[in-house]
Amino acid sequence: MSYPSQRIAVIGAGAVGTTVAAVLAAHGHRVVLCSRHSPAGPAVTVDRASGALTAAVPTLTGPGQAEAVDWVLLATKAYDTASATPWLEHLVGPRTRVAVLQNGIDHVERVRPLLPLGIRIVPALLYFAVELVGPGHTRWSWGTDIVVPGDDPAAEFAQLFAGGELHVVQRKDFDAVAWQKILVNVVTNPITALTGRRMEVFRDGEIDVLAHTLMEEAIAAARAAGVGLTEEHVNQARDVICGLAPDTGTSMLYDRLAGRPTEHQLILGAVARTADANGVPAPAIHALLALLHALPEKVPAA
Structure with a gap:
């Protein structure tokens, strides 16, 4: 059974955010990029060894344009985490789940203070290399994996990518x-x-x-x-x-x-x-x- 289309907001229109947004949109999800400084839409392009992937992904340039979604993917630089607070206030509803696609070892601790109580957080480790070559345009040179914990929220996150070009791997360790x-x-x-x-x-x-x-x-x-x-x-x-x-x-x-x-x-x-x-x-x-x-x-x- 195919996983139903989800409403997904990706905060951060850098290399990671743009690439993930393109992959998820191409997979049939309703995706928006959120960035005050790097408008990328209405389409984004990822250059791959197998050819360019172009997907329709609109960009929101102000938190006031946003509304609650099923998933928020936080793809800002880790030092910019706090700057996502206005976006999170508009994007996160009672049923929203948040995945943190950042470097470091303290993903959950970094984001928890910015969210309402009870919101499920999925930390994610990225094993792929992408480079931003222009607004809404990235180059994907290596890797396909995203590693997450072995719990139920992470399993739901993995379903977003099932059958796509990015592979989510659950690890109990x-x-x-x-x-x-x-x-x-x-x-x-x-x-x-x-x-x-x-x-x-x-x-x-x-x-x-x-x-x-x-x-x-x-x-x-x-x-x-x-x-x-x-x-x-x-x-x-x-x-x-x-x-x-x-x-x-x-x-x-x-x-x-x-x-x-x-x-x-x-x-x-x-x-x-x-x-x-x-x-x-x-x-x-x-x-x-x-x-x-x-x-x-x-x-x-x-």
């Missing part, structure tokens, strides 16, 4: 998988953002040594905090990094090149805070965190 994702991000994001280079930078032997150090510090922090991070989780994180094509970028690199703030406090900062709280040394992570914090907001023109 979600907390460990969230840290597994952080292991990938703590290595790839800061190094690409600081060097201004894509994954080819890891061909440099000294960079590879730095990457190993960052991952080992993050592993120690997670285990000290009681996270059930196994060797299998660690090996899978390493496999993800090794499997990325040399021309693949990262979200922090794209933000850096565009002169936007980066999510270093939600990625490296989360690991650094965990390490400090548990008495675990993390000098390499703290060093890169300091460098990222000191960067100017705009990249000088070449």
Whole structure:
């Protein structure tokens, strides 16, 4: 039996929001993008290896245009979470469910204060790489998976994508998988953002040594905090990094090149805070965190 069409609002018209909106609209759902600063509609396009996907997705440019929906997908940058509050006030009704499509390890804690009591929240980890090339236009270069917990709200979220190009995978060990994702991000994001280079930078032997150090510090922090991070989780994180094509970028690199703030406090900062709280040394992570914090907001023109 096919899943009925749902009313879905995607907050954030960046690379992730635009791509997810296009996939869901092409799958028959009634989707709107919500963005005050990046109007993308009436259609959005995703460039894929198999060809361009174009779908009709209107953009709302003010919370006053919004009304309650079945699902809200929060796809802003993690540091912009609070800015979604006016949208949430209009989009969330008693039966609305909210999925958080952001980086980090504290999705639910980040969003819970912004929502009425009783609203179900689904944290989601993204295992696909997309790049915004223009308003309403993204390039999808790698991956197809979204990982969510193994509970009932997450199963309902998975149904939104059933049979589509993005695959939702439920994991009972979600907390460990969230840290597994952080292991990938703590290595790839800061190094690409600081060097201004894509994954080819890891061909440099000294960079590879730095990457190993960052991952080992993050592993120690997670285990000290009681996270059930196994060797299998660690090996899978390493496999993800090794499997990325040399021309693949990262979200922090794209933000850096565009002169936007980066999510270093939600990625490296989360690991650094965990390490400090548990008495675990993390000098390499703290060093890169300091460098990222000191960067100017705009990249000088070449």
